[in-house]
Amino acid sequence: MPEYEVLVVGGGVAGLRAALAAHETGVRVALLSKTHPVRSHDSASPGGFNAALSPEDSAEHHAQDSADAGAGLCEVNALKAFCEEAAQEALCLDHLGAPFNRTSEGMLALRRLNGSRAPRAVFAADFTGHVVLHTLYEQLLKAQIPTYDEWLVTSLIVDQGQCQGVVALELRTGKLEAFAAPAVLLATGGAGRLYQRSTASRSCTGDGMSLAYRAGLRLVDMEMVQYHPLGFRAHRAFASEATLTEGALLCDTAGQPVLPPNGPFTRDSFCRVMAETNRGQGDAGCLLLDLRPLGKDVIASHFQYLHRIARDLAGVEIDHDPLPVRPLAHRLLGGVETTLDGSTALPGLFAAGECAWLGVHGANALAGNTLITSVVFGRRAGAAAAAYAQAARPTLWPESIVKDPQACVDAIFSRQAGELTVARISHELAALMDEHVGLVRDGGGLAAAAERLTALKERYARVGLRHHGKIYNAELVAFFELASLLDVAEAVIMAAQARKESRGVHQRSDFPLPNDKEWRQHTLVSHGVNGPIVETRPVNSHLSP
Numbered sequence: 001m002p003e004y005e006v007l008v009v010g011g012g013v014a015g016l017r018a019a020l021a022a023h024e025t026g027v028r029v030a031l032l033s034k035t036h037p038v039r040s041h042d043s044a045s046p047g048g049f050n051a052a053l054s055p056e057d058s059a060e061h062h063a064q065d066s067a068d069a070g071a072g073l074c075e076v077n078a079l080k081a082f083c084e085e086a087a088q089e090a091l092c093l094d095h096l097g098a099p100f101n102r103t104s105e106g107m108l109a110l111r112r113l114n115g116s117r118a119p120r121a122v123f124a125a126d127f128t129g130h131v132v133l134h135t136l137y138e139q140l141l142k143a144q145i146p147t148y149d150e151w152l153v154t155s156l157i158v159d160q161g162q163c164q165g166v167v168a169l170e171l172r173t174g175k176l177e178a179f180a181a182p183a184v185l186l187a188t189g190g191a192g193r194l195y196q197r198s199t200a201s202r203s204c205t206g207d208g209m210s211l212a213y214r215a216g217l218r219l220v221d222m223e224m225v226q227y228h229p230l231g232f233r234a235h236r237a238f239a240s241e242a243t244l245t246e247g248a249l250l251c252d253t254a255g256q257p258v259l260p261p262n263g264p265f266t267r268d269s270f271c272r273v274m275a276e277t278n279r280g281q282g283d284a285g286c287l288l289l290d291l292r293p294l295g296k297d298v299i300a301s302h303f304q305y306l307h308r309i310a311r312d313l314a315g316v317e318i319d320h321d322p323l324p325v326r327p328l329a330h331r332l333l334g335g336v337e338t339t340l341d342g343s344t345a346l347p348g349l350f351a352a353g354e355c356a357w358l359g360v361h362g363a364n365a366l367a368g369n370t371l372i373t374s375v376v377f378g379r380r381a382g383a384a385a386a387a388y389a390q391a392a393r394p395t396l397w398p399e400s401i402v403k404d405p406q407a408c409v410d411a412i413f414s415r416q417a418g419e420l421t422v423a424r425i426s427h428e429l430a431a432l433m434d435e436h437v438g439l440v441r442d443g444g445g446l447a448a449a450a451e452r453l454t455a456l457k458e459r460y461a462r463v464g465l466r467h468h469g470k471i472y473n474a475e476l477v478a479f480f481e482l483a484s485l486l487d488v489a490e491a492v493i494m495a496a497q498a499r500k501e502s503r504g505v506h507q508r509s510d511f512p513l514p515n516d517k518e519w520r521q522h523t524l525v526s527h528g529v530n531g532p533i534v535e536t537r538p539v540n541s542h543l544s545p
């Protein structure tokens with residue numbers, strides 16, 4: 001059985017930054033990831049990330065803009081730590097050689113994203129996440145940190161109240177294996193695949209949230225589902241909001257601008273305007289993003305990736321014609337409850353990145369804050385996991401506490417495959433989330449969603465697989481991922497039912513106003529013996545370290 005001191009699960013920016021921080025302390029670290037690290041979801045982040053680096057800007061301004069966007073649900077301590085460290089981490093990435101855009105004086109170029117008072121986003125044309133991911137991955141190779149690429153973690157090993165390792169499936173061989181470590185760090189990303197109409201990549205199936213949920217931990221503010229306003233009509237692709245702050249116009253089908261140029265729009269208000277005014281009826285519910293005011297040179301230098309995908313996926317030459325856009329589900333703002341150092345309520349288990357909740361984003365993330373949150377808190381969590389592992393006693397659990405992992409796969413294969421397939425249940429789940437738990441919700445729709453979810457879970461318990469091959473069995477992977485999505489859907493629906501107000505990205509047509517008196521509260525969903533439990537807790541009462 002492979003043994004390490006820190007096991008990082010996930011090879012996106014959070015996992016890579018965490019693994020490097022843990023390695024720097026001298027502990028034995030390994031990284032497991034179900035996709036190759038450079039194919040992680042971050043590679044899709046185009047617009048840039050916030051760091052208060054310009055002389056006119058400051059960490060305080062950055063924190064204030066984030067708090068304004070967060071609509072009363074941000075945790076002050078988390079926000080303060082984040083904004084102070086974001087600039088340091090941006091410079092660190094620059095020093096590691098990330099090829100960011102620069103000014104003619106050789107300084108880091110900064111662009112303003114919606115909701116920020118100053119140009120604050122460091123960027124590399126419109127493939128910023130891609131370069132950050134590659135820069136960190138180079139360091140991982142340099143540090144010779146062992147990586148288990150294409151290993152899907154299916155469960156946590158918990159013994160005597162402590163997390164002591166994981167069980168993982170090697171996709172290439174179909175082998176399930178236990179890994180031992182006194183510290184396990186979840187950096188498994190988000191759960192955007194809960195929705196059909198979403199920007200999320202295939203790997204965003206909420207695995208880490210589900211692993212923690214099944215271990216009895218609380219998921220916080222799961223009802224907060226951020227939509228991206230500039231999604232393509234028929235694809236999961238989207239245009240960065242940086243297009244708007246650089247001069248593009250959002251118009252109705254008659255060509256009339258629907259937002260003032262450079263207006264103070266944050267994503268939640270933006271999507272609300274689009275949904276509420278229903279202006280986009282003309283072109284299959286779309287508005288038109290007109291990039292022509294930018295001119296061909298700016299499009300070529302700053303939006304070259306968008307130029308290509310708009311042509312390939314939407315058949316639109318953005319320097320000649322407007323691009324039809326509509327809101328797409330983007331990411332969950334909720335996640336596993338952690339301290340500022342990534343520790344959770346289960347000793348030995350840490351979490352960082354999009355799967356973790358710290359209260360930085362509140363009820364609506366400031367555009368450009370999410371990627372760098374993964375970097376900042378990935379570093380913190382990696383260092384804290386290493387310190388924990390160094391102080392912990394060596395893992396002594398007998399291998400027998402892990403139920404024969406292979407028997408688990410054999411049991412799945414032994415089920416009868418019928419009409420019911422994993423793909424069908426996944427499809428129905430995503431359709432129900434789009435229909436009832438989307439941009440605007442109401443009590444009736446949420447109740448219907450809860451009922452249909454219960455039925456889907458019952459069907460999942462009976463589903464059989466059609467493919468029994470061991471090598472790259474995509475259906476088996478989807479089977480495990482669907483279990484995660486069902487858990488996460490349960491938490492999202494329960495929390496959305498509980499929050500009887502509209503705030504930030506959570507909009508209820510039956511409770512259209514914010515209710516500060518009763519709802520300056522976080523929702524917490526945990527998995528009890530008799531089903532999910534929903535609790536609330538006031539803002540600014542963070543989990544103690």
Ligand SMILES: Cc1cc2nc3c(=O)[nH]c(=O)nc-3n(C[C@H](O)[C@H](O)[C@H](O)COP(=O)(O)OP(=O)(O)OC[C@H]3O[C@@H](n4cnc5c(N)ncnc54)[C@H](O)[C@@H]3O)c2cc1C
Nearest residue numbers: 010011012013014034035041042045047153189353354371
């Ligand atoms: C399309 C898109 C564009 C975005 N653009 C921006 C932007 O311009 N600026 C910005 O600040 N933010 C942006 N974001 C947000 C930002 O990209 C994410 O918040 C960030 O990628 C999260 O990083 P992460 O490391 O937590 O997760 P991810 O990058 O999703 O990485 C998760 C890793 O975990 C692995 N994994 C998952 N489950 C398992 C498992 N069971 N076993 C093993 N491994 C597992 C995956 O393979 C992957 O390697 C964007 C998000 C989206 C959806």
